[in-house]
Amino acid sequence: MIEVKQLTRVFNKKQDTGFGIRNVSFNIADGDIVAFVGDNGAGKTTTIKAIFGEVHLQSGMVTIDGHDLHKNNNLQQLSFFPDSNNIPMNMKVDEYVQYLCAANGISHEEYFTNSIEIYELLELEAHRNKRIRELSAGLKKRAIMASVLIRKPKYIFLDEPTANLDVESKIEFIDILKELNHFGVTILITSHIIEELQEIANHLVLISKGRIVYDAPFDNRTEKMIDIYRKYSNPKKINLTPLKNVYKGGVM
Numbered sequence: 608m609i610e611v612k613q614l615t616r617v618f619n620k621k622q623d624t625g626f627g628i629r630n631v632s633f634n635i636a637d638g639d640i641v642a643f644v645g646d647n648g649a650g651k652t653t654t655i656k657a658i659f660g661e662v663h664l665q666s667g668m669v670t671i672d673g674h675d676l677h678k679n680n681n682l683q684q685l686s687f688f689p690d691s692n693n694i695p696m697n698m699k700v701d702e703y704v705q706y707l708c709a710a711n712g713i714s715h716e717e718y719f720t721n722s723i724e725i726y727e728l729l730e731l732e733a734h735r736n737k738r739i740r741e742l743s744a745g746l747k748k749r750a751i752m753a754s755v756l757i758r759k760p761k762y763i764f765l766d767e768p769t770a771n772l773d774v775e776s777k778i779e780f781i782d783i784l785k786e787l788n789h790f791g792v793t794i795l796i797t798s799h800i801i802e803e804l805q806e807i808a809n810h811l812v813l814i815s816k817g818r819i820v821y822d823a824p825f826d827n828r829t830e831k832m833i834d835i836y837r838k839y840s841n842p843k844k845i846n847l848t849p850l851k852n853v854y855k856g857g858v859m
């Protein structure tokens with residue numbers, strides 16, 4: 608179990624109005640697929656980076672099975688699937704994967720054996736010696752997925768893994784996540800495509816303006832994530848008057 612406790616990071620001095628996250632707390636039980644949902648700028652990436660120790664916190668801590676996540680190599684049980692802009696573009700795919708394996712205590716033998724299977728799964732074999740910046744958006748996501756899967760982590764945190772993917776690749780990624788969960792991998796995933804989260808999540812955490820506004824188990828057979836989002840995230844209703852003013856005389 609991962610316990611996220613009272614994480615606070617505000618990015619300017621005005622604690623009341625500054626952007627960031629405030630007292631973010633929620634638990635991730637082993638075996639869960641947590642949908643972490645919020646609008647642009649709500650604080651999802653900041654929270655995930657804070658969990659991985661990549662954001663300096665003003666307060667809060669994260670534990671794994673009751674122990675500090677950031678001590679005794681505990682963090683190696685987790686793997687982060689970052690946004691494609693946050694990966695080293697000049698590295699070759701295989702260099703990137705090997706680097707992350709080495710940094711997370713994976714032996715060269717394990718990297719070698721697993722990489723053969725995972726490159727085959729993700730159809731990356733022909734691209735492993737290409738620089739990441741040369742890859743299409745979809746292939747970059749596959750390279751990141753390879754770096755995650757080869758390490759066989761117990762927990763995976765995915766920040767918009769399906770953004771920019773075509774429909775077929777999205778379905779493949781979701782199928783991979785479902786299968787990983789059957790193998791006992793615990794998952795936290797952010798996405799703006801709520802339909803795909805509806806399909807796989809069994810726990811929903813909503814964040815709005817840096818605060819958790821909803822945190823509960825989710826049953827996709829009886830609940831609609833979009834309805835919970837509308838109720839708790841309080842999305843602003845767009846003022847359509849300017850559009851009506853432009854179009855009131857009819858179209859060209």
Ligand SMILES: Nc1ncnc2c1ncn2[C@@H]1O[C@H](COP(=O)(O)OP(=O)(O)OP(=O)(O)O)[C@@H](O)[C@H]1O
Nearest residue numbers: 618626627628645646647648649650651652653654
């Ligand atoms: N290093 C930083 N310096 C200043 N402000 C930051 C920094 N990192 C994040 N923020 C601000 O904190 C808020 C939360 O950003 P974050 O990237 O966590 O949102 P998000 O929910 O992941 O959004 P998106 O869906 O657009 O990716 C935003 O207003 C963002 O501008």
